Amino acid sequence: MSQLSTQGSLVAHVSLVLAAAIAPSIGSAQGLPAAKDLIARYVAETGADAWKSHKSSRMKATMDMPAAGMSASMEVLHVYPNRVFTKVDVPGMGMMTSGFDGENAWSVNPMTGPRVLSGPELAAVRAESDPSASYSRQSADITSSETVEKTTLGGQECYKVKHTWKSGKITFDCFSVTDGLMVATQSRQSTPMGELEMLTTLSAYKDFGGFKRPTTLTQEVMGQQQIITISAWEWDNVDAKEMELPTEIKAMLTKK
Amino acid sequence: MGLGTEPRLRHVALVALLLVVACTRQVESTNDVPPDRDPFDSATAVASFDTVWRLIRDTHYDRALKGLDWNALGAELRPRVVRAQTIAQVRTTLTELLSRLGDSHYSIIPREALPSADPSGSSPEVSYGDLGMDLRLLDGAITVTRLDTGGAAFAAGVRSGWIVESVDSFPVASVVSGARKLTGAKGRVAAIQAALAVSRRFGGASGTSVRVTMRDTADRLVDLTVERREAEGDVVRLGNLPLILARMDTARVLEPGGCVGVIRFTSWMPVLANRIERAVGAFGDCLGMVVDVRGNLGGVAAMVMGTSGWFLPTADTLGILRLRDAELRYVAIPHRVTADGRHTRPFDGALALLVDAHSASTSEIFAAGLQGTGRARVFGDTTAGQALPATLYRLPNRDVLMYAVADFVTGRGQRLDGRGVIPDEVVPVRRRDLVRGRDVALEAALRWMRGRQHRASSP
Numbered sequence: 001m002s003q004l005s006t007q008g009s010l011v012a013h014v015s016l017v018l019a020a021a022i023a024p025s026i027g028s029a030q031g032l033p034a035a036k037d038l039i040a041r042y043v044a045e046t047g048a049d050a051w052k053s054h055k056s057s058r059m060k061a062t063m064d065m066p067a068a069g070m071s072a073s074m075e076v077l078h079v080y081p082n083r084v085f086t087k088v089d090v091p092g093m094g095m096m097t098s099g100f101d102g103e104n105a106w107s108v109n110p111m112t113g114p115r116v117l118s119g120p121e122l123a124a125v126r127a128e129s130d131p132s133a134s135y136s137r138q139s140a141d142i143t144s145s146e147t148v149e150k151t152t153l154g155g156q157e158c159y160k161v162k163h164t165w166k167s168g169k170i171t172f173d174c175f176s177v178t179d180g181l182m183v184a185t186q187s188r189q190s191t192p193m194g195e196l197e198m199l200t201t202l203s204a205y206k207d208f209g210g211f212k213r214p215t216t217l218t219q220e221v222m223g224q225q226q227i228i229t230i231s232a233w234e235w236d237n238v239d240a241k242e243m244e245l246p247t248e249i250k251a252m253l254t255k256k
Numbered sequence: 257m258g259l260g261t262e263p264r265l266r267h268v269a270l271v272a273l274l275l276v277v278a279c280t281r282q283v284e285s286t287n288d289v290p291p292d293r294d295p296f297d298s299a300t301a302v303a304s305f306d307t308v309w310r311l312i313r314d315t316h317y318d319r320a321l322k323g324l325d326w327n328a329l330g331a332e333l334r335p336r337v338v339r340a341q342t343i344a345q346v347r348t349t350l351t352e353l354l355s356r357l358g359d360s361h362y363s364i365i366p367r368e369a370l371p372s373a374d375p376s377g378s379s380p381e382v383s384y385g386d387l388g389m390d391l392r393l394l395d396g397a398i399t400v401t402r403l404d405t406g407g408a409a410f411a412a413g414v415r416s417g418w419i420v421e422s423v424d425s426f427p428v429a430s431v432v433s434g435a436r437k438l439t440g441a442k443g444r445v446a447a448i449q450a451a452l453a454v455s456r457r458f459g460g461a462s463g464t465s466v467r468v469t470m471r472d473t474a475d476r477l478v479d480l481t482v483e484r485r486e487a488e489g490d491v492v493r494l495g496n497l498p499l500i501l502a503r504m505d506t507a508r509v510l511e512p513g514g515c516v517g518v519i520r521f522t523s524w525m526p527v528l529a530n531r532i533e534r535a536v537g538a539f540g541d542c543l544g545m546v547v548d549v550r551g552n553l554g555g556v557a558a559m560v561m562g563t564s565g566w567f568l569p570t571a572d573t574l575g576i577l578r579l580r581d582a583e584l585r586y587v588a589i590p591h592r593v594t595a596d597g598r599h600t601r602p603f604d605g606a607l608a609l610l611v612d613a614h615s616a617s618t619s620e621i622f623a624a625g626l627q628g629t630g631r632a633r634v635f636g637d638t639t640a641g642q643a644l645p646a647t648l649y650r651l652p653n654r655d656v657l658m659y660a661v662a663d664f665v666t667g668r669g670q671r672l673d674g675r676g677v678i679p680d681e682v683v684p685v686r687r688r689d690l691v692r693g694r695d696v697a698l699e700a701a702l703r704w705m706r707g708r709q710h711r712a713s714s715p
Contacts, residue, residue, distance in 0.1 A: 065495070066650070067496075067648070067649040067650050068495045068496055068647060068648045068649065068650070069495035069496035069648065069650060069656075070494075070495040091493065091494075092492050092493050092494035092495065092525075092526070092527075093494070093526045093556065094526045094527070094529075109526075110526035110527075110529040110530070110559075110562070111526060111529070111556060111558035111559050111561065111562055112558065112561045112562045112565075112589045113529070113533075113562040113565060113589055113591050114591075114593060115589060191584070192561065192587070192589065193558075193561075193577070193584040193585055193586065193587070194582065194583065194584040194585055195582070196582055196584070197581065197582065222315060222579070222647060222661040222662075223311050223314060223315035223647070223649065223659070223661070224647060224649070247595070247596060247597035248593045248594070248595060248597055250597060251593040251597040251598065251599060252592055252593050
């Protein structure tokens with residue numbers, strides 16, 4: 001296994017987390033818990049910062065669209081803080097890969113060919129790749145968080161928190177009234193074809209070495225339910241070679 | 257910023273979009289499909305009706321459901337399903353419900369026509385045989401319009417322009433008569449269905465035989481027994497879709513000013529993406545290319561983005577998907593590198609597209625997109641007018657609903673469904689040309705390229 005996380009980037013990341021901790025958490029609607037308290041509870045309940053004691057992770061999952069008869073295998077490699085490589089193998093469609101190397105976001109699939117992402121897609125991948133944002137909502141990119149209502153999502157009562165990002169985008173999370181876990185998240189997903197509003201419900205939290213993650217993520221897109229089922233979360237077994245950019249992307253990033 | 261609690265949720269949205277199909281049913285052979293022997297279950301039949309009714313109510317691109325009183329329609333048709341005694345009656349009622357929408361891509365795919373439940377992508381283990389010929393309904397007759405020279409029909413002496421009269425005692429006239437009475441968009445769809453209904457009877461396990469009565473070029477009746485040969489190409493499983501044949505052929509035509517590359521493919525299946533890339537690369541030195549999507553009934557719609565990117569240098573809009581709550585675009589994604597990492601650029605020579613009445617769905621999105629940007633000149637017959645992006649839903653009774661997820665308009669805002677792509681140069685398919693071995697659409701495209709070349713080289 002290779003050493004894949006640099007001390008320098010970790011220090012930089014901790015600085016960002018500290019910066020996020022003092023980012024404003026707007027006063028919540030009357031009678032609702034403050035967003036910062038909901039987030040802090042969630043982080044404590046899930047051990048969301050556990051990733052900081054690891055160099056890398058490997059998430060294995062299946063992505064099912066039962067009504068369409070599709071089932072794909074999926075693997076997400078994450079070298080902390082923010083290098084990501086994703087593989088999704090869809091029978092009949094082929095292997096779709098994508099990633100972020102800390103600077104460049106890219107994707108390769110048989111439908112579109114290789115792409116180096118820019119604009120909103122790059123911004124989305126950059127944010128997704130930051131564990132302080134995706135695991136714990138403690139990123140400096142979140143400029144404010146505000147509890148907006150108590151509602152029911154995914155069959156659970158939850159407090160809905162609105163996040164405003166530096167880019168101006170708005171996303172929502174809903175934290176369970178009962179146990180503080182995130183039960184749903186709502187955002188606009190950037191794709192090569194434009195943006196789609198997505199509501200994802202989260203359930204079946206499991207502990208992966210002190211890191212509690214939802215293992216069932218369900219979305220509905222165009223009438224189709226799509227379910228990601230996480231089967232494994234492994235720490236510190238990502239090899240440097242696995243993170244190498246695909247040949248096409250290397251070429252695209254090289255000036256002719 | 258598309259952020260989820262896990263770093264890759266964006267993929268779920270992306271896969272869903274990429275999975276959108278725009279295709280008409282293709283290669284499944286009803287001959288080889290075992291008849292449905294499941295006992296009829298009224299409860300699952302009603303549940304299936306309710307699922308279809310609800311899914312369309314909740315997802316149709318037009319929130320107003322095209323002005324239909326959907327509740328009243330449900331109330332009218334549901335009792336028929338409650339009373340139904342057979343699966344055929346249920347399907348008839350569901351088809352009526354769907355037909356009221358007046359759009360393409362709403363259909364019920366019978367469970368018997370589906371591949372077995374082991375989805376594994378490209379399926380070399382599947383034995384799919386055919387006679388290696390394309391059929392069209394021309395002047396009221398199912399006519400052979402193209403033959404594989406390595407196919408069983410060609411080997412048996414069948415030639416372009418022959419007419420199919422019967423297949424295994426099945427009288428072709430029975431499927432043709434209805435189509436002959438219809439005109440316009442409905443007539444085009446009926447003609448496709450008639451030709452496909454006959455084509456499917458030629459499909460089956462390779463090595464099995466089919467008896468066919470045909471009329472040759474001199475209108476003499478000819479009786480043949482032909483053994484099916486393994487179809488060339490890959491038979492692809494894609495979720496709940498019936499099996500789809502993915503095949504690509506290329507040819508280099510030598511013209512006075514240089515070569516013209518001809519690329520023909522039978523469906524928009526990702527397994528062909530690399531082959532299309534290689535073909536475009538191989539013809540990169542030619543003065544022009546012809547992309548032949550005649551008979552191509554569609555497939556994975558997102559493939560138009562990558563495929564167009566071999567011919568367009570900028571991210572031009574090819575078409576717009578109008579969902580109920582969003583608008584998405586198919587855009588060309590120009591290729592700058594090859595799969596093996598060499599720098600390249602989209603082909604900038606002359607580009608002609610060949611289409612016909614059996615160019616449907618994704619093929620229409622592709623043709624309209626490149627025609628609309630001015631990048632390609634389109635030759636042939638008006639296309640099918642079946643151009644809605646769709647997806648599939650397995651119903652409680654295990655039939656599959658295909659339903660549109662969006663309306664589709666061209667980059668210029670023109671709707672294709674029911675209209676089709678009108679070629680820049682309309683070149684109808686005629687039996688007398690087929691009999692003479694002529695491909696008049698290809699000839700027209702080559703003639704245009706020669707003229708273009710001549711003008712470019714004239715002082």
